[in-house]
Amino acid sequence: MKKRTFLKSLAGSTLFSTSLYRTLEPYLLGMDQMTPQEAAENEEFWLAVRRTYRLKPDYINLENGYYCLMPQDIESRYMDHLRNMNYQASYYMRTVQWDNKKAVADRLAALIGADPGEVIVTRNTTESLDTVIAGKHWQSGDEAIMAEQDYGAMVNQFRLMADRYGMVNKILSVPNHPKDDGEIVNLYASAITPKTKLLMVCHMVNITGQILPIRKICDMAHSKGVEVMVDGAHMIGHVDFNIKDLDCDYYGSSLHKWLSCPLGTGLLYVRKDKISGLWPIYGDYGPAATDIARLNHTGTHPCHSDLAINDAIDYYHMIGPQRKEARMRYLQQYWTSQVRDLTNVVVNTPRDPVRSCGIANAGVTTMTPQEMADTLLKKYRIWTVAIDGQDVHGCRICPNVYTTRDELDVLVQAIREMSGN
Numbered sequence: 574m575k576k577r578t579f580l581k582s583l584a585g586s587t588l589f590s591t592s593l594y595r596t597l598e599p600y601l602l603g604m605d606q607m608t609p610q611e612a613a614e615n616e617e618f619w620l621a622v623r624r625t626y627r628l629k630p631d632y633i634n635l636e637n638g639y640y641c642l643m644p645q646d647i648e649s650r651y652m653d654h655l656r657n658m659n660y661q662a663s664y665y666m667r668t669v670q671w672d673n674k675k676a677v678a679d680r681l682a683a684l685i686g687a688d689p690g691e692v693i694v695t696r697n698t699t700e701s702l703d704t705v706i707a708g709k710h711w712q713s714g715d716e717a718i719m720a721e722q723d724y725g726a727m728v729n730q731f732r733l734m735a736d737r738y739g740m741v742n743k744i745l746s747v748p749n750h751p752k753d754d755g756e757i758v759n760l761y762a763s764a765i766t767p768k769t770k771l772l773m774v775c776h777m778v779n780i781t782g783q784i785l786p787i788r789k790i791c792d793m794a795h796s797k798g799v800e801v802m803v804d805g806a807h808m809i810g811h812v813d814f815n816i817k818d819l820d821c822d823y824y825g826s827s828l829h830k831w832l833s834c835p836l837g838t839g840l841l842y843v844r845k846d847k848i849s850g851l852w853p854i855y856g857d858y859g860p861a862a863t864d865i866a867r868l869n870h871t872g873t874h875p876c877h878s879d880l881a882i883n884d885a886i887d888y889y890h891m892i893g894p895q896r897k898e899a900r901m902r903y904l905q906q907y908w909t910s911q912v913r914d915l916t917n918v919v920v921n922t923p924r925d926p927v928r929s930c931g932i933a934n935a936g937v938t939t940m941t942p943q944e945m946a947d948t949l950l951k952k953y954r955i956w957t958v959a960i961d962g963q964d965v966h967g968c969r970i971c972p973n974v975y976t977t978r979d980e981l982d983v984l985v986q987a988i989r990e991m992s993g994n
């Protein structure tokens with residue numbers, strides 16, 4: 574986006590007036606001269622971004638995969654919404670609540686390239702994907718495909734469907750280092766039978782950060798009459814993509830992860846022609862079967878959180894989706910490239926840059942993942958999470974836009990020392 578258009582587009586946003594935004598402005602003005610890759614390596618800019626966060630000094634936070642804390646600009650707008658909600662109370666709820674929520678959903682739709690009316694705001698990926706899994710009309714003997722590397726909550730929802738309707742789940746294992754897209758596509762293809770109704774696949778595997786070839790999987794599955802539901806918990810706000818390019822049927826994401834929205838915000842995309850095929854979990858009889866609103870009966874809920882999604886989208890545009898993606902990938906490659914070939918170190922994330930972005934996973938073969946996480950925290954003051962299962966043994970490392978190279982140098986040195994290098 575050109576400088577003038579960019580500033581004009583932000584001028585209408587309330588975030589534009591926050592003091593922290595103003596501290597970023599001088600850096601942003603120079604950014605449109607740079608390619609995303611050049612911007613990714615501009616430490617001055619990212620240090621300015623870092624200053625928009627309030628970071629706990631006790632540790633280096635490399636566990637942003639669970640929840641990406643809000644920068645202060647978004648946090649303060651969120652608090653404003655909360656105060657305003659508490660001031661207007663039921664008046665807000667009875668007048669503009671639903672129009673505002675719909676406007677936010679339409680903005681999210683635009684962000685991912687969906688049509689208005691294909692996206693609803695949910696609380697999280699769990700709610701989004703469970704709405705699809707539990708909303709399908711399962712018959713005894715129907716089959717669904719998923720991977721052991723998928724998120725447990727979704728796999729459990731499929732298990733419940735199996736108990737309730739006698740449908741059958743087929744669980745495959747995604748290799749950490751596929752030789753090419755074909756290997757992954759063939760893996761999913763080989764699990765399909767004439768009884769397969771739904772295939773669940775992660776856009777980014779949460780324990781390793783591996784990005785899967787969704788478009789190719791969708792093309793293959795559709796050619797066999799199978800629908801595809803994508804778990805995009807880690808993609809929105811992290812990797813810049815267009816949902817139409819994926820051609821999936823359903824997509825769920827958590828906005829409190831990489832879009833830096835408040836906790837308890839998510840998104841569900843349902844392709845228009847698939848909406849009427851889903852049975853709502855929470856009763857709503859009003860909207861037409863083809864209206865996605867019938868899948869979105871939330872009852873009374875924290876509507877101030879919905880409003881802060883607007884601010885998070887402003888912030889994301891301010892950073893620049895392509896710049897953020899390039900920075901996240903740069904940070905990951907910065908540390909993995911230094912430890913990948915060390916003895917006693919196993920990097921569980923593919924080397925090819927198109928197969929990952931900011932998240933990666935590495936283990937030290939002489940310690941358990943939990944020992945590694947404990948040592949990282951106690952000895953090096955690095956906060957991560959241990960992953961020990963599903964063919965992945967190591968610590969998941971999730972930096973964020975505020976992470977510095979110096980912090981990653983501490984991680985690299987720690988891995989060197991722990992692995993005896």
Ligand SMILES: Cc1ncc(COP(=O)(O)O)c(C=O)c1O
Pocket residue numbers: 638639697698699700723724726775777778779804806807827
């Ligand atoms: C791949 C994946 N799917 C789904 C979820 C569930 O997200 P939430 O707890 O926000 O619903 C997570 C959470 O980390 C995840 O990593």
